Amino acid sequence: MQGSGQLIVNNKNYKQYFPFALWQEVVTEPLPLVGLDKDIDISVKVSGGGLPAQAEAIRLALARALLVHNADWRPVLRKMGYLTRDPREKERKKPGLKRARRAPQWQKR
Structure with a gap:
């Protein structure tokens, strides 16, 4: 495998797509472990959830x-x-409740 070490997420550089350093680190965690952090180009398409969940999904993929x-x-x-x-x-969500566990307001008197 040969490349320049680029990581593209949804047609953007991963540093632009994930504004926080923590999320950028999560995405790239598996690569240095196997010694490929500067050797390959990766292009990923991700949707749904929030940015932290997307970062973890990319890491798993x-x-x-x-x-x-x-x-x-x-x-x-x-x-x-x-x-x-x-x-x-x-x-x-359960029947009789407003959300999964949130019950309607209760009044004693």
């Missing part, structure tokens, strides 16, 4: 793509938790 390239990296990526999806989802 990159880790899985790296495994397709070289399966020997699995133990390293697994140990750091980059191959694990965040299982949390929005709780459903």
